[in-house]
Amino acid sequence: MKKKILALLLMMILAVSVVGCGSNEVQENTGEEKTYQYYTAEQVKEAIENGDDITLVDIQVEEEWNAHHIKGAISTKAYPVKTDEERAKVDAVIPKLEGDNPIIVVCPGGKGGAQRTIDHLIKSGVKAERLFILENGQGGWPYDELLEK
Numbered sequence: 001m002k003k004k005i006l007a008l009l010l011m012m013i014l015a016v017s018v019v020g021c022g023s024n025e026v027q028e029n030t031g032e033e034k035t036y037q038y039y040t041a042e043q044v045k046e047a048i049e050n051g052d053d054i055t056l057v058d059i060q061v062e063e064e065w066n067a068h069h070i071k072g073a074i075s076t077k078a079y080p081v082k083t084d085e086e087r088a089k090v091d092a093v094i095p096k097l098e099g100d101n102p103i104i105v106v107c108p109g110g111k112g113g114a115q116r117t118i119d120h121l122i123k124s125g126v127k128a129e130r131l132f133i134l135e136n137g138q139g140g141w142p143y144d145e146l147l148e149k
Contacts, residue, residue, distance in 0.1 A: 036115055038135045039104050045143050048072070053101040057093060059117055060108055060138055068138065068147050070106060079107055081116040090120055097121070103130050110137030 039047075047054045048071070056073035058065060065075050074096055078089035097103055103126065107113035114133040122128050134141070141147070 034115070034119075036118060037129075037132045038110075039102070039132045040135045041141050041143065044070070044104060044134060045146060047102075048146060053099075055097060055101055055103045056106055056134075057090075057097070057103055057117070058106040058138070059090070059113055060106070064108060064138065068141075068149050070138075070141065071146050071148050073106060076117075078113075078117070080113045081120060087120050090117055091124065094121070094124055094126070097126055100127075100130065102132055104132045104134050106134045107137045109139050110135050 044054070044056070046052075056070055057076060058069050058073040059076050059079045059081060060069065061079050062077045064079075065077060069075065074093050076089045076093055078086045081087060081090060103121070105114040105117045107117070110133050114137065118128075118131045118133065121131060
């Protein structure tokens with residue numbers, strides 16, 4: 001019986017820790033929860049194949065960009081988007097983001113770097129409803145035929 005309770009307790013702790021690593025983040029100053037919109041790899045693939053008007057903003061560092069990136073993506077080489085210098089790299093592509101089409105941020109894993117990029121773009125005047133993160137980032141992209149290497 002003790003083993004079952006211990007196993008259940010461990011499973012609950014694991015579940016809470018996994019949920020804690022999700023896409024929502026609590027803003028430090030307000031206590032409000034931030035939420036981010038996502039495109040799956042399949043949705044991005046369909047949009048590319050259908051010729052939909054989307055913009056892919058890739059923040060991977062130069063080595064990762066050179067190794068693999070989605071065709072048509074705009075490179076910033078700004079990852080992890082924590083410093084003023086890295087944010088300036090994002091700023092350099094803002095003129096290419098005009099319009100109302102969806103903007104999908106591609107980072108190595110689809111988490112913190114993409115979230116920081118979106119936060120910065122919103123502060124820079126890009127409409128939040130246009131901004132999405134590629135779910136699981138470049139590392140989770142399964143469509144080699146749409147990669148440039």
